[in-house]
Amino acid sequence: MEASTLGWVANMAASVGLSIAILVLVSLGLSVLFGMMGIINLAHGEFLMFGAFATLAGVRSGLPLPIAMVLATAVVAGFGWVVERALIRHLYGRLADSMLATWGLSLIMSQVAVYVFGPTTQGIPTPGGSLQVGGYSISVYSIVLILAAFALLGMVYAVFTQTRYGVMARAAVQRPQMASAIGIDPRRINALTFMLGAGLAGAAGALLAPMVGVMPTMGEAYIARAFMTVVVGGSGVLTGAAAASTLLGGVENVVSYLSTPFFGQAALLVLAICLVRVMPTGISGRLRRKL
Amino acid sequence: MKSSNSTLRLRLVTCAVVALVCLALGVLMPEFAVMQATSWVLYGLLAVSLTLVWGHGGIFSFGQGAFFGIGAYAYSLAAINFLPVTNETLSSVVVATLAAAMLAVLVGYFIFYGNVGDVYVGIITLAMTLVLFTVLSSTADPKYHIGQAQLGGYNGISGVPPLTLPLGDGGTALTVVQSYALVVLVCALVAAGLYILLQRPFGRVLTALRENELRTQLLAYDVRLRKLIVFATGGAIAGVAGALYAAWAMFISPGVFGLSLAAQVVIWVLVGGRVSFAGAFVGALLVQSVSFALGGGAGDATPIVLGVVLIAVVLFLPVGVVPTLTRYFASRFGSKAAQMKSSQETDSGIQRLKELPFQSHSRGAALTAVGLEKRFGGVRAVQEATIKFEQRGVHCLIGPNGAGKSTFFNLLVGRFPPNRGAIELEGRPITSMKSHDRVRSGLGIKLQVASIFNDLSVRENLWLAAYGRLRNSASADRRSAELIDWLGLEERADDSAGLLSHGQKQWLEIAMVVATEPSVILLDEPTAGMTREETARMAAMVRLLGQAVSVIVVEHDMEFVRALDVPVTVFHQGSVFASGSLDVLRHDERILDIYLGRHGKEHAA
Numbered sequence: 001m002e003a004s005t006l007g008w009v010a011n012m013a014a015s016v017g018l019s020i021a022i023l024v025l026v027s028l029g030l031s032v033l034f035g036m037m038g039i040i041n042l043a044h045g046e047f048l049m050f051g052a053f054a055t056l057a058g059v060r061s062g063l064p065l066p067i068a069m070v071l072a073t074a075v076v077a078g079f080g081w082v083v084e085r086a087l088i089r090h091l092y093g094r095l096a097d098s099m100l101a102t103w104g105l106s107l108i109m110s111q112v113a114v115y116v117f118g119p120t121t122q123g124i125p126t127p128g129g130s131l132q133v134g135g136y137s138i139s140v141y142s143i144v145l146i147l148a149a150f151a152l153l154g155m156v157y158a159v160f161t162q163t164r165y166g167v168m169a170r171a172a173v174q175r176p177q178m179a180s181a182i183g184i185d186p187r188r189i190n191a192l193t194f195m196l197g198a199g200l201a202g203a204a205g206a207l208l209a210p211m212v213g214v215m216p217t218m219g220e221a222y223i224a225r226a227f228m229t230v231v232v233g234g235s236g237v238l239t240g241a242a243a244a245s246t247l248l249g250g251v252e253n254v255v256s257y258l259s260t261p262f263f264g265q266a267a268l269l270v271l272a273i274c275l276v277r278v279m280p281t282g283i284s285g286r287l288r289r290k291l
Numbered sequence: 292m293k294s295s296n297s298t299l300r301l302r303l304v305t306c307a308v309v310a311l312v313c314l315a316l317g318v319l320m321p322e323f324a325v326m327q328a329t330s331w332v333l334y335g336l337l338a339v340s341l342t343l344v345w346g347h348g349g350i351f352s353f354g355q356g357a358f359f360g361i362g363a364y365a366y367s368l369a370a371i372n373f374l375p376v377t378n379e380t381l382s383s384v385v386v387a388t389l390a391a392a393m394l395a396v397l398v399g400y401f402i403f404y405g406n407v408g409d410v411y412v413g414i415i416t417l418a419m420t421l422v423l424f425t426v427l428s429s430t431a432d433p434k435y436h437i438g439q440a441q442l443g444g445y446n447g448i449s450g451v452p453p454l455t456l457p458l459g460d461g462g463t464a465l466t467v468v469q470s471y472a473l474v475v476l477v478c479a480l481v482a483a484g485l486y487i488l489l490q491r492p493f494g495r496v497l498t499a500l501r502e503n504e505l506r507t508q509l510l511a512y513d514v515r516l517r518k519l520i521v522f523a524t525g526g527a528i529a530g531v532a533g534a535l536y537a538a539w540a541m542f543i544s545p546g547v548f549g550l551s552l553a554a555q556v557v558i559w560v561l562v563g564g565r566v567s568f569a570g571a572f573v574g575a576l577l578v579q580s581v582s583f584a585l586g587g588g589a590g591d592a593t594p595i596v597l598g599v600v601l602i603a604v605v606l607f608l609p610v611g612v613v614p615t616l617t618r619y620f621a622s623r624f625g626s627k628a629a630q631m632k633s634s635q636e637t638d639s640g641i642q643r644l645k646e647l648p649f650q651s652h653s654r655g656a657a658l659t660a661v662g663l664e665k666r667f668g669g670v671r672a673v674q675e676a677t678i679k680f681e682q683r684g685v686h687c688l689i690g691p692n693g694a695g696k697s698t699f700f701n702l703l704v705g706r707f708p709p710n711r712g713a714i715e716l717e718g719r720p721i722t723s724m725k726s727h728d729r730v731r732s733g734l735g736i737k738l739q740v741a742s743i744f745n746d747l748s749v750r751e752n753l754w755l756a757a758y759g760r761l762r763n764s765a766s767a768d769r770r771s772a773e774l775i776d777w778l779g780l781e782e783r784a785d786d787s788a789g790l791l792s793h794g795q796k797q798w799l800e801i802a803m804v805v806a807t808e809p810s811v812i813l814l815d816e817p818t819a820g821m822t823r824e825e826t827a828r829m830a831a832m833v834r835l836l837g838q839a840v841s842v843i844v845v846e847h848d849m850e851f852v853r854a855l856d857v858p859v860t861v862f863h864q865g866s867v868f869a870s871g872s873l874d875v876l877r878h879d880e881r882i883l884d885i886y887l888g889r890h891g892k893e894h895a896a
Contacts, residue, residue, distance in 0.1 A: 038410075040413070040414060042417075087602065087606075091605070091606075095409065096409075097609060099410075099413055100561070100601050100605045101601065101602050101605045101606070103550075103601060104554075104597070104600070104602040104605070105602065107551070107554060107594040107595070107598035107601070108594065108598035108599065111592070111593075111595045111598070220421060220424075220549075220550060223418075224421035227414045227417065227418040231411050231415060231418070260429075261429065262429045262430070265422055265426055265429075266426055269418070269422040272415075273419075274401065276401060276411065277400075277404065280405045280407045
């Protein structure tokens with residue numbers, strides 16, 4: 001194969017892979033909360049924004065980037081725990097109300113971010129430079145993001161299959177009464193799950209921070225796509241998120257490449273709505289997988 | 292249902308009076324106040340669209356802001372292009388309304404005909420709003436224009452023509468007060484139209500739909516179509532509001548697709564109370580004027596105020612602010628609360644079991660299932676099920692748990708399609724029909740859990756059932772009266788059905804099934820949760836129904852099956868195992884094996 005063809009292929013693969021990875025990152029936390037708790041967290045985008053700003057603050061105060069990211073994730077997870085205790089636990093089983101309350105939270109969070117960090121776009125320099133393949137340059141950080149998305153998927157899988165908490169959480173979501181009858185405390189499980197979902201949103205924000213502009217409204221930019229991914233994916237936490245991200249991310253990227261990002265976004269919406277008509281319970285509903 | 296006409300008249304008169312007061316205020320108020328008031332009234336109209344869709348249709352839509360925005364954009368684009376030609380912009384308002392309604396039909400089709408769950412409706416409509424924001428924000432390039440009008444990207448479209456009448460040279464733009472008057476008029480007409488619509492049978496079906504979608508469907512109503520109609524109407528109303536808003540502001544930007552407006556619509560409705568149209572206007576007026584009073588639309592703090600209000604309302608006042616206040620004052624001044632009737636156990640059910648509850652044209656029909664198969668993943672829940680049910684008489688389906696009888700029942704009901712095989716009603720194939728069409732073709736369905744409309748009166752429950760089949764309000768009135776008489780529930784006809792005893796609810800549901808004039812009746816475990824005495828009466832009732840039509844009963848209770856003394860089909864491992872009278876089957880060793888779990892060699896696997 002000629003070097004330039006190889007370069008083109010590598011470039012396309014990285015670009016499609018990046019689109020998919022971003023969808024996985026931004027939708028995984030939402031998907032965990034929806035699949036495990038049946039909660040739609042409308043403040044998900046703001047949790048993500050919080051993670052990005054926490055990373056930014058960490059880097060500005062002199063921490064190395066990876067440590068700032070881990071800390072940011074932990075901070076957002078902790079914040080998630082507080083939110084669950086203060087707000088969400090009153091709203092289990094009241095789907096519409098939990099959506100409205102988290103929506104209120106999202107409005108407050110983004111405005112508070114404006115007060116604290118100002119309305120302007122800020123950035124962290126993207127680390128890693130770029131690779132040259134056959135005349136195309138591929139950002140190293142985008143490959144890091146793709147790997148990170150895989151790693152997070154693997155981690156969530158491990159948490160739900162290998163840990164005591166994970167098994168209890170899966171039991172609690174399948175048969176809540178039975179679970180509490182055998183001594184699983186659903187309140188503790190719910191708090192932990194919400195923490196996990198929030199932490200994943202925070203991690204997504206932390207990982208995206210060096211690549212995109214960090215600003216108070218950045219949550220809105222991702223939330224629509226995250227929702228679409230969860231709708232198309234259904235309630236299967238991993239299969240849904242992974243399959244829907246691949247499909248939607250792939251299509252968005254290819255359409256954007258062939259025309260403009262304007263049509264890429266529009267194609268994503270149209271495809272998602274059409275898929276919902278065919279598979280109302282999402283891809284994972286079709287696969288009948290719960291994880 | 293007679294008193295409701297006077298309620299409607301009262302509402303329409305109130306509507307007209309309020310509109311006149313608003314018009315009078317418009318003349319008296321200073322011009323800048325009229326200007327401000329116009330936008331608040333339009334916000335109220337937008338809130339009305341959500342009240343209709345959410346409060347009355349039970350559709351959790353976050354997309355009303357988007358339809359408002361589409362209406363505004365469509366008006367702007369149409370008016371800029373049409374005004375030089377037609378010298379007016381009223382046609383553009385119509386165009387905008389249609390555009391918003393069309394988008395609603397399109398999105399609604401995918402949502403409702405895909406049977407998407409309620410959560411998804413919220414997410415999809417919200418995501419649609421956000422994507423429209425992104426899409427319209429990225430139209431800054433001059434190549435994005437429609438006719439004369441530039442879309443303008445993030446900055447939006449300025450120089451949108453105001454409302455203009457085709458008078459004089461180049462048309463005459465309406466003054467501030469005239470525009471206000473027109474807006475008030477449109478709102479009054481929309482409100483009046485909605486009051487009338489909800490008074491009609493459509494409105495009653497909507498109430499039923501909101502309360503129990505499955506039962507509504509099993510009374511022969513196409514719920515998807517009705518939801519689509521409500522959603523489209525809501526979209527159209529939001530579209531008109533948007534068009535008039537763009538004409539008022541003479542400017543429109545993608546900001547209308549932002550989360551802030553979408554949230555505000557919900558807040559107005561939450562404050563005003565979900566089901567009240569008047570409340571929608573009050574909510575919008577209250578919230579907007581308070582945030583206006585807080586200083587220039589509350590400035591930067593607006594989102595925080597909105598967020599706090601959302602959370603506070605959800606946590607502390609889940610029914611809405613205005614209804615809570617009304618209730619508080621009502622109980623404070625002790626007006627009506629004392630009238631609550633206690634749920635007395637008057638055991639009245641079915642005294643006159645001798646007479647058949649059917650109308651003369653009701654007749655039995657044969658139902659045939661041929662080679663039905665249903666797979667769930669790798670499991671064959673039902674396979675090769677072939678049964679012919681006679682035109683009249685009762686037939687029982689029995690079998691241990693997991694034998695496939697419930698799946699078979701659901702295939703007959705039309706809950707899901709079979710993977711193979713056919714179902715015929717009186718020789719006509721119904722295999723691919725939806726439940727509501729099956730009911731219309733003569734299938735009467737009672738599910739295991741009594742699913743009646745708890746918040747509607749006994750009379751309304753029966754009326755809905757009769758109307759689903761008769762499609763005539765007056766005959767449905769007569770029919771429900773007959774059935775109330777048959778049930779012996781005259782005393783409680785106007786009580787909420789939820790106040791009935793467990794047994795009475797079961798009888799009511801049977802009467803509702805009867806009201807759909809079925810030729811075949813499907814009953815899923817009709818005696819579940821019944822006392823011994825009630826079970827015996829149910830057996831008498833089922834036998835009685837069997838004299839006129841074909842009755843198919845899925846049952847666990849062998850006592851009941853024995854009491855019926857009718858042909859029985861035994862299901863085992865998804866297929867028809869044996870048929871015949873219970874006496875014959877009782878001597879069949881294999882059936883004892885199945886029921887006692889004595890695994891013979893042949894089903895050791």
